[in-house]
Amino acid sequence: MEDPRFLLSSVSPTSSRLQDSSFEVENGSSGIKFWEELSCGIYSMSVDVKKSDGSFHSEIKKHEWTNAMLKELIKWERVSIEPKPAELNFSHSRTSSAELDINSSSSVLAQNVLTALRESMLRRISLYNIYQALKETVPVAVLFSGGLDSMIIAALLDQCLDPNYEIDLLNVSFDGESAPDRVSAKIGLKELRRVAPLRRWRLVHIDADLSKLTWETKRVLSLINPANTYMDLNIGIALWLAARGEGWICKESNNETDEDKRVNYTSRARILLVGSGADEQCAGYGRHKTKYRHDSWLGLHKEMKLDMQRIWKRNLGRDDRCIADTGKEARFPFLDEDIIRTLLDIPLWEVADLDQPSGKGDKKILREVAHMLGLHNAAILPKRAIQFGSRIARESNRKNFGSNRAANQASAGSVVINVQSYFS
Numbered sequence: 001m002e003d004p005r006f007l008l009s010s011v012s013p014t015s016s017r018l019q020d021s022s023f024e025v026e027n028g029s030s031g032i033k034f035w036e037e038l039s040c041g042i043y044s045m046s047v048d049v050k051k052s053d054g055s056f057h058s059e060i061k062k063h064e065w066t067n068a069m070l071k072e073l074i075k076w077e078r079v080s081i082e083p084k085p086a087e088l089n090f091s092h093s094r095t096s097s098a099e100l101d102i103n104s105s106s107s108v109l110a111q112n113v114l115t116a117l118r119e120s121m122l123r124r125i126s127l128y129n130i131y132q133a134l135k136e137t138v139p140v141a142v143l144f145s146g147g148l149d150s151m152i153i154a155a156l157l158d159q160c161l162d163p164n165y166e167i168d169l170l171n172v173s174f175d176g177e178s179a180p181d182r183v184s185a186k187i188g189l190k191e192l193r194r195v196a197p198l199r200r201w202r203l204v205h206i207d208a209d210l211s212k213l214t215w216e217t218k219r220v221l222s223l224i225n226p227a228n229t230y231m232d233l234n235i236g237i238a239l240w241l242a243a244r245g246e247g248w249i250c251k252e253s254n255n256e257t258d259e260d261k262r263v264n265y266t267s268r269a270r271i272l273l274v275g276s277g278a279d280e281q282c283a284g285y286g287r288h289k290t291k292y293r294h295d296s297w298l299g300l301h302k303e304m305k306l307d308m309q310r311i312w313k314r315n316l317g318r319d320d321r322c323i324a325d326t327g328k329e330a331r332f333p334f335l336d337e338d339i340i341r342t343l344l345d346i347p348l349w350e351v352a353d354l355d356q357p358s359g360k361g362d363k364k365i366l367r368e369v370a371h372m373l374g375l376h377n378a379a380i381l382p383k384r385a386i387q388f389g390s391r392i393a394r395e396s397n398r399k400n401f402g403s404n405r406a407a408n409q410a411s412a413g414s415v416v417i418n419v420q421s422y423f424s
Contacts, residue, residue: 035226037317080347082297110368120336141269144169145181146188149275151378158196166200168267170242174391181389195374206247211393221266223321229415234387243326277334280307282363283352358382
């Protein structure tokens with residue numbers, strides 16, 4: 001007998017992912033999937049029971065946005081896409097001198113972005129009365145790699161959050177102190193202490209061993225569903241562990257490597273700030289440079305537009321579920337409507353200059369913002385995704401493909417997970 005109950009859920013039950021014999025059908029070549037991400041919007045559903053057999057009859061309706069600004073932002077149309085030679089020459093000269101002349105009139109665009117980012121941050125953390133009622137000393141934490149995006153978020157959080165509160169910087173590593181994100185996080189912490197010496201910063205070292213995460217992996221698999229690739233799982237696990245906030249801190253802030261000073265610590269912050277949207281809007285991915293080389297500015301714009309219009313499906317649902325499962329709320333300063341509008345009002349060649357090397361021309365406008373915040377080291381760091389910076393991708397490749405080389409040959413990131421063999 002079929003289950004007569006009617007069930008609504010924001011995440012799939014673990015059983016549907018791991019125990020259901022139809023898993024391969026739902027996620028295989030047939031293309032049939034029981035679960036799917038809903039596109040952004042407000043939905044209503046009306047349910048009736050047919051008199052003949054008592055079965056449910058439902059109708060789902062998506063309500064379109066009535067706000068004119070939201071309708072415009074969804075289209076994601078930029079004011080200026082292709083530069084004239086003179087405009088591009090001026091932009092190149094400004095890129096080469098940005099770190100030396102951040103107060104020039106040519107930095108007005110970056111100042112506009114900085115102002116919008118500060119307002120975005122205030123919207124996401126201005127609930128002091130709630131923090132005080134809960135007697136929280138660390139109400140907000142940052143998903144922290146020490147890279148450009150998380151450094152900007154941390155510096156802005158310092159400017160907007162009451163100085164009496166501490167700030168947790170959550171850093172995940174699958175290679176102890178040797179993971180690239182751990183190294184850059186410790187360097188970033190020093191830079192934050194330099195620009196904001198009165199703030200009490202707390203770098204939370206969250207160390208993990210993928211071979212010991214069987215239960216956690218099964219849980220994350222249910223959370224990322226309908227996403228089903230090794231890349232999705234690796235990102236999901238890293239986010240879930242970061243949001244949980246269980247790790248260690250250094251008792252003495254002057255010595256981050258002294259194991260005798262390590263103290264177990266769990267972050268109590270209920271709000272987690274995440275840098276999603278920065279790469280999509282400011283050409284931070286390697287594929288953006290590839291598209292630019294093949295199809296110039298218009299091709300780059302189309303690729304970025306595609307990224308922004310599918311970010312809810314590829315990233316946000318997965319990430320939000322993984323973070324929410326730990327009792328935390330993810331907030332995304334770079335995806336504020338005013339940030340999106342501000343960046344779209346800026347000519348594309350001022351947002352990014354992909355003729356320049358990595359760490360300079362990609363996300364150019366955000367690098368200028370970082371310089372304005374005094375984050376001169378962070379402003380020149382190249383892009384590094386969490387699955388690579390934390391080294392979970394390396395460990396996953398070794399576990400599931402035998403080596404990084406074999407994984408690269410198989411394009412491991414996009415390979416659909418074989419659950420049975422994964423846990424065998």
